[in-house]
Amino acid sequence: MLNLNQNTSILIVDDDPNAFDVIEAHLYREGYDLFYASSGEEALNLLDSIEPDVILLDVMMPKLNGIEVCRTIKSDSHWKHVPVIIVTALNSKEDLARSLNAGADDFITKPVSGIELRARVRSMLRIKQQYDALEATLRMREDLSNMIVHDLRNPLTNILLCSDLLLQSTGNDKDLQRLQIISDSSRELNSMIDNLLMLAKMESGKMVLNQTDVDLNQLVADVIFQFQAIAEHKKIRLIGKLDETPASLCLDINLFHRVLENLISNAIKFSPPESLVIVAVNSPNESVSSNFPNAQAKLQIIDSGPGVSEERKHHIFDKYEVGDLMSGVSQIGLGLTFCKMVIEAHQGRIFVTDNQPQGSIFTVVL
The missing domain is CATH 3.30.565.10 (Histidine kinase-like ATPase, C-terminal domain)
Known part of the structure; x- marks a missing residue:
């Protein structure tokens, strides 16, 4: 069972400090760690230090509005999986469409209802934690696969070495032909292993170009x-x-x-x-x-x-x-x-x- 409260960080973004007070009053009993940003720019700068699990984002803010902030967050591969709930006084279908098109995951109107807010936050947290659990499983499987692929290199190197030595010492045409097949197949396997390992390095960002x-x-x-x-x-x-x-x-x-x-x-x-x-x-x-x-x-x-x-x-x-x-x-x-x-x-x-x-x-x- 997922624990939706333990070490859960929620970032509230609104240029009106009173809005934070209202949301804090609705959520304080939930046990979340609440953080406040008074502008879109401040919110983007806080992402790395807070690592929020959910973002409550006001739309009507000066300079960088909530739609632009949401679009920026969702365009970043590191943050796009973090649920964003748009919180706004606007309630037209056009505003809802703009929010969803920017990548928002949910939408709640002001004045905020405590019951609705708590339910929507819990819903987004379940989605986020399910995503995190899936990511951890996939990462573990990927790491295990890479370890297996890496370990395949040692026996394959021995096959290559022995087949090359036999090719140099064997005189029978039929044996040479069979050994050549073994050698060629081993080199092809070795090439596949190299590709897999290099791809894993590049995907993890650990491949450094030596230009x-x-x-x-x-x-x-x-x-x-x-x-x-x-x-x-x-x-x-x-x-x-x-x-x-x-x-x-x-x-x-x-x-x-x-x-x-x-x-x-x-x-x-x-x-x-x-x-x-x-x-x-x-x-x-x-x-x-x-x-x-x-x-x-x-x-x-x-x-x-x-x-x-x-x-x-x-x-x-x-x-x-x-x-x-x-x-x-x-x-x-x-x-x-x-x-x-x-x-x-x-x-x-x-x-x-x-x-x-x-x-x-x-x-x-x-």
Whole structure:
């Protein structure tokens, strides 16, 4: 059973001190910790120190009114789950609609009824505590998953090491073929584990970018060289079209190297034999510059695979989202999520368009 009183903080925001006195008189027996802010600006400044469980917010305040304060709170990912009850003398349907559109969770009119106020606060506290309990459960499950994924690395490293040693010492063609499958599969698993761990770090805000000046042309050329043997094995031509003017960008080279690996690996994975995969680096053209005024470079990975449907283009970068399933092709839906998070951490953008007559173009603007 939820305890709605213990260590419960309520922030009352109103430019009229008498309004606080009225609400305090209605709530003092409930055992809540009551805090008062006389303006919208003061309320926003107090959020971090108070960490309220419910906010009672007046609408008619000078400078920053309650609707604006509510919209600011609900636009902040850290505070948007805190219930906001609008308290106002206005009672028209238009005022109610404005409050709800700003993100308010409930609405009460002045003069405030004690019975109604206490009931509405309790209702919002139940919602807040249920949300907190769910968040704690999800966080515990996420932490447990990350621990398991981290622990998978040790046995997988041993498999990789042993398979590589056996590949060097075994002469039987059939055994070599089987060992190569084990080695390739282990590397793919290792890549998935790395993606999961990096995503967890980025989502928790613990990933720190180590940015240095990087020659984008050289970085792309290095990754293309790394994938040439794989492309040739699949009978795919992998070529680079690099800008004549080298683009020097401030990047985390390790993370961005991995972004390129994911994008090029995907292009090869989904392209049919005897097709072409192009990795192009260009200066931003007029169209790119108009949409992204601060763009310094445009990177495109162009393939001739099955393409991405219009419906999936809006979700292809979401975690665990995959395109149309293809036989024999591993699709977990983490690689593109990782790419998007790293690119956006560098203040860049990534999107996908169609390659004519067939295939996809993944464009990265930095």
